[in-house]
Amino acid sequence: MTTAPKLSRIHHVAYRCRDAAQTVEWYARVLGMEYVTAFAEDKVPSTGEDDPYMHVFLDAGGGNVLAFFELPNQPEMGRDPATPAWVQHLAFEVADEAALLAAKAHIVAQGIDVLGPTYHGIFRSIYFFDPNGHRLELACNIGTPAQHAELKALAPQMLEEWSRTRRAPRQAAWLHTEPKP
Numbered sequence: 001m002t003t004a005p006k007l008s009r010i011h012h013v014a015y016r017c018r019d020a021a022q023t024v025e026w027y028a029r030v031l032g033m034e035y036v037t038a039f040a041e042d043k044v045p046s047t048g049e050d051d052p053y054m055h056v057f058l059d060a061g062g063g064n065v066l067a068f069f070e071l072p073n074q075p076e077m078g079r080d081p082a083t084p085a086w087v088q089h090l091a092f093e094v095a096d097e098a099a100l101l102a103a104k105a106h107i108v109a110q111g112i113d114v115l116g117p118t119y120h121g122i123f124r125s126i127y128f129f130d131p132n133g134h135r136l137e138l139a140c141n142i143g144t145p146a147q148h149a150e151l152k153a154l155a156p157q158m159l160e161e162w163s164r165t166r167r168a169p170r171q172a173a174w175l176h177t178e179p180k181p
Contacts (some may be wrong), residue, residue: 012057013090014063016077017132020054026131030110031092033058033066060092061117068132079133089135091125100124100140119173122147150177 015018017023020038025035039055054070071077079085089171094100097117104114116126122143129135158169 009063010065012067014055014067014069015090015132015134016079017056017070019070019131020056020068022055022131023070024058024066027066028057030107030112031060031136033060036065066090077132084125085135085174087138089127090139091139093136094140095123096140097142100126100138103138119176119178121172122151 014024026037026059028035035056036059037057039057040053042050044051044053051071051073053072055114056069056070057065057067060066079088094103097125100117105116107114107126107128114126114128117124118127120139123141124140125137127135154171158171161167161169161171
């Protein structure tokens with residue numbers, strides 16, 4: 001009998017980029033991420049394939065690392081045409097609503113279109129795209145411990161209902177209705 005591994009955190013998340021230098025500069029300027037290391041090879045270590053790459057790593061805070069691969073010998077990168085642009089994204093957390101609004105102002109000042117803040121019941125978010133076409137989200141938590149406990153308790157029945165009906169369960173519909181001031 002085996003047991004599942006005990007994970008401690010995400011070591012890094014890797015995406016593809018069009019230009020490693022441009023990507024490093026953009027993430028430093030727009031999101032304040034520090035460029036921490038790079039790997040570059042002409043052969044892929046795991047497969048032995050001839051495929052030169054530059055693999056850059058950025059400090060995303062809290063021990064989290066965001067990485068990118070530039071692959072000059074591969075076809076032009078794109079996105080999955082069968083998946084809406086809003087689905088695949090990477091979300092980063094900021095301290096609070098003031099930090100979220102300050103981040104939005106900073107990002108807009110960089111000439112980047114920003115959507116939001118959007119209310120999600122237990123957090124608020126803004127959305128924008130990096131120069132590679134990856135959708136990014138900045139979120140600040142606003143939920144209470146009771147709300148989080150309620151959502152955790154509801155999660156199994158919501159998934160079961162979704163699996164059976166493929167219609168949005170309504171048990172947590174309050175997540176999408178912003179309270180009146």
